[in-house]
Amino acid sequence: MGAAMTVHRDAVMERAGGRCEIPWCVTPRPKLEEAHLTGKQMGGSKYRDELDNLAALCKMHHDILDGRVDIRREMFSMQYERTMLYRYAIGRPNG
Numbered sequence: 001m002g003a004a005m006t007v008h009r010d011a012v013m014e015r016a017g018g019r020c021e022i023p024w025c026v027t028p029r030p031k032l033e034e035a036h037l038t039g040k041q042m043g044g045s046k047y048r049d050e051l052d053n054l055a056a057l058c059k060m061h062h063d064i065l066d067g068r069v070d071i072r073r074e075m076f077s078m079q080y081e082r083t084m085l086y087r088y089a090i091g092r093p094n095g
Contacts, residue, residue, distance in 0.1 A: 008051055009034055016056035021090040030058035035065055037087055055090055 012034055015021075020030050035057045063069040065086050 008049055008054060011051055012054045012056050019056075020058040020061055021055045022057065022061045022086070023089060025058055025061060027058040027060065032056040033059060033062045035062045037065070037083055037092070039066070039083075052092055055086065061086075 013032060016032060018029075018032075019025070020027055020032065033056070035055045037053050037055055057065065060069065065082055067082065
């Protein structure tokens with residue numbers, strides 16, 4: 001991990017304040033993961049490591065965002081919808 005990415009990671013974790021950035025998350029003392037809200041598959045390579053494209057999420061919410069867990073297939077069926085839902089939830093809908 002480069003120095004610029006380390007600075008971004010620190011800023012993301014500080015912004016999260018030790019909690020998953022999904023407001024309704026009730027995971028107690030989660031081990032936070034840095035998540036990319038817009039991934040490469042959606043043209044996110046040019047935005048990939050910008051601070052507004054990063055969020056601190058618990059493992060469950062990171063897995064849902066990335067499509068590794070599909071708890072409500074109809075709600076999270078498309079990557080675009082998942083990304084927009086998460087952007088809205090953490091207050092960066094236009095990011």
